[in-house]
Amino acid sequence: MGRTVLKPGSVPCLPLQAGLREFPLDGRIGILATQLENIHRDPADRFIMATSLQHQATLITADENVLAWQSELVRQDTRL
Numbered sequence: 001m002g003r004t005v006l007k008p009g010s011v012p013c014l015p016l017q018a019g020l021r022e023f024p025l026d027g028r029i030g031i032l033a034t035q036l037e038n039i040h041r042d043p044a045d046r047f048i049m050a051t052s053l054q055h056q057a058t059l060i061t062a063d064e065n066v067l068a069w070q071s072e073l074v075r076q077d078t079r080l
Helices: 027-035 045-056 065-068
Strands: 057-059 074-076
Touching: 027 045, 045 057, 045 065, 057 065, 065 074
Parallel strands: 057 074
Antiparallel strands: none
């Protein structure tokens, strides 16, 4: 998986062209994010992880903390 180069005006259609899905952040995800245990306190990471869990989606990441977290979260390691 390579890096994606963003050009002005390309952001709204980029996820669809790349075959990605977007999930909205809702109340259930917000609550789940507060209930995650044994993970660092970065709220953005917690929202991302909770979203993946809620939608049973694979989380693609190079974040070592997220990759090391013991849970049912399905992850794909993108570290080179």
